[in-house]
Each structure stands twice: as structure tokens, then as C-alpha cells.
Amino acid sequence: MPLTAGGQLTIKASSDLGALGAREGLPVICQWVLPSLAPLLLPWLAILGLLALKGNRCGAAWLIWLPLGCVIAFTLAPPPILPSGTDFFLDVIAALGAGLAAVWLLSDYLRRPRRFVTFLGLLLALAGFGVLTAVCRQGLSLMTTESVVVAIMLAVGVLANAGALSLAGLICRGRHRPLGLYAWLPILLAAISLVIGLPIFLFALIASGGRVPWSGFFVGVLAMTVLTFATLLPFLILSSASPFFRERLKALLHVKAETPPVIAPLPEAGLKT
Numbered sequence: 514m515p516l517t518a519g520g521q522l523t524i525k526a527s528s529d530l531g532a533l534g535a536r537e538g539l540p541v542i543c544q545w546v547l548p549s550l551a552p553l554l555l556p557w558l559a560i561l562g563l564l565a566l567k568g569n570r571c572g573a574a575w576l577i578w579l580p581l582g583c584v585i586a587f588t589l590a591p592p593p594i595l596p597s598g599t600d601f602f603l604d605v606i607a608a609l610g611a612g613l614a615a616v617w618l619l620s621d622y623l624r625r626p627r628r629f630v631t632f633l634g635l636l637l638a639l640a641g642f643g644v645l646t647a648v649c650r651q652g653l654s655l656m657t658t659e660s661v662v663v664a665i666m667l668a669v670g671v672l673a674n675a676g677a678l679s680l681a682g683l684i685c686r687g688r689h690r691p692l693g694l695y696a697w698l699p700i701l702l703a704a705i706s707l708v709i710g711l712p713i714f715l716f717a718l719i720a721s722g723g724r725v726p727w728s729g730f731f732v733g734v735l736a737m738t739v740l741t742f743a744t745l746l747p748f749l750i751l752s753s754a755s756p757f758f759r760e761r762l763k764a765l766l767h768v769k770a771e772t773p774p775v776i777a778p779l780p781e782a783g784l785k786t
Contacts, residue, residue: 556611556646563618573757577614580747584610601659602740604650605666609744612643612671617748620761628679628767635765636675643667669709670741677701677741682766691753694766698745703738710734 525540560581564574588603616623616638623634647667651660680701681694714730752762762768 552649555649556642559642559645560611560614560618563615566618566622568621569618571757573755574618576751576755576758577617580751581610581614583747584744601663601666604647604663605670606740606744607650608643608647608663608667609639609670609674609741611646612639612641613674613745613748615639615642616765617751617758617761620764624764624767628682631765631767632675632679635678636671639671639675640668643671665713666737666740669706669737670744672709673702673705673737673741674745676705678765682768685766685768695749698749699738699742702741702745703734706734706737706741710737 523540523542525537527537560577563569564577568574585607588607616635619634619638623631623638625631625634644667647663651657651663677698681697684697685693710730710733714725714733718725748758749762752758
């Protein structure tokens with residue numbers, strides 16, 4: 514049962530009885546009421562806990578609610594172009610948004626001398642907060658088909674975001690280049706989604722006897738790229754606008770701190786007599 518929505522709920526039993534009778538029973542309509550809001554509050558309480566950390570005890574850290582609020586607002590009022598029956602996309606977007614907010618707040622703790630260790634910390638933070646948010650929004654119904662789809666998409670999104678940010682740091686060569694970062698991240702997200710999704714698609718292709726079209730695979734990769742970059746973009750904009758979070762992003766990318774230019778002293782002018 515859903516924990517994130519209430520209203521009229523239609524329940525219909527379905528079973529293939531062959532020639533014994535109808536496959537579907539009569540629909541039963543009931544009024545579904547949210548059982549409790551406590552599970553929905555868990556991810557945001559966790560974000561509040563991160564704001565209590567020593568490095569986040571300042572007013573600038575609370576700006577993290579701006580990009581996170583944009584992501585959550587999108588899930589509450591999705592555009593009409595979103596096809597019906599794809600509401601699970603909203604759960605993935607909310608989960609990735611919560612994971613990115615946690616990463617932005619934990620970046621000082623996630624950075625390590627080795628990039629690979631930083632990547633592992635980034636991956637764990639994204640996955641931990643993403644899974645927590647997804648489970649709360651899915652209502653702890655982990656064995657449904659929709660929950661499996663959400664889990665697969667969330668895993669791809671977490672790996673794509675963590676990998677893209679780590680590779681972007683390498684491409685930037687230790688220098689903070691905002692325009693280059695904005696240009697490279699969609700490309701990296703698409704490439705990583707393609708690499709991760711290809712084995713899954715090939716398995717589905719073999720299992721279906723070749724009846725799965727390749728066009729569906731590329732449309733899925735494109736949708737995943739748009740989803741992940743659209744979720745990441747508000748946090749990138751925050752890092753461009755806020756010096757506090759700009760330094761957090763530099764920590765994730767392993768960008769060296771900028772040193773002020775050295776100004777040589779002017780030679781003293783002597784008066785000739």
C-alpha cells in the first residue's frame with residue numbers, strides 16, 4: 514500500500530483460471546488514508562542530523578534545502594509529459610536528491626588522499642541516503658515489481674552520479690572549471706548509464722528471445738541520463754552560487770585550493786641629488 518498518497522484506491526483481483534472463469538474479478542473501491550507520516554520524515558530528519566555536524570554549523574550549510582526543495586517540489590508536482598504508470602521515476606528522483614544533499618554536507622568527511630577511496634565514500638553516502646528515502650517512499654513494500662524497478666534505477670543512478678563526479682575531477686585536472694564541469698557531466702552520466710545498462714539489456718534480450726527492441730534500450734539510457742543530470746543540476750548551481758558549497762564540491766573533485774597570486778614588491782625609487 515502507498516505511504517506517499519491518499520485518496521480513492523481501486524483493488525482488483527486477477528488470476529489466470531483458463532476456461533474455468535473470468536481472469537479478473539470485480540473491482541473494489543475503497544478510500545485509502547495515509548497510515549502515518551513518520552516514515553516519510555525519516556530522510557529529512559537524517560538531513561537535519563547532518564546539519565548538526567561541526568562542519569555544518571553555519572547559516573550557509575542550510576542553503577542545502579534550496580536544491581533539495583526543488584527536487585522534492587518536482588516529485589510533488591510532476592510535469593504532465595510524464596507518462597502514466599511511471600510514478601516510480603519520482604521515487605528515484607527523490608532518493609537521488611536526498612543522497613546528493615547528504616554528499617554535499619558530508620564532502621569534508623568523504624574526501625580522502627586517494628581518489629578511489631573518496632569514490633567509495635561518495636558511493637556509500639549516495640546509496641545509504643538514497644535507499645533510506647526510497648524505502649520510506651515505497652512503504653516498505655520491497656517485494657513488488659515496482660520496488661524492484663526502483664531499486665535497479667536507483668542503483669544505476671547512484672553509480673552514475675558517483676562515477677561521473679569522480680571522473681569529472683580527473684578531467685578537470687585538479688582545477689575548478691565550472692563550464693567544463695557542466696559540459697562533461699551529462700556526457701559522463703550517459704556513458705556510465707550505457708555501460709551499466711548494457712548487460713541488463715542483453716540479459717533481457719536473451720530471456721525474451723530477441724523480442725526486446727534496441728530502441729527501448731537507448732530511450733532508457735537517455736531517460737536515465739536526463740533524470741540523473743536534472744537531479745544533480747540544482748546542487749551544481751548551489752555550488753556555483755555559494756562559496757561554502759563551492760569548496761565542498763572542490764573537495765569531492767579533488768580540486769586544489771586556489772592560492773592567491775604572489776605580488777612582487779615594487780623597487781624602491783631613489784632620489785638622485
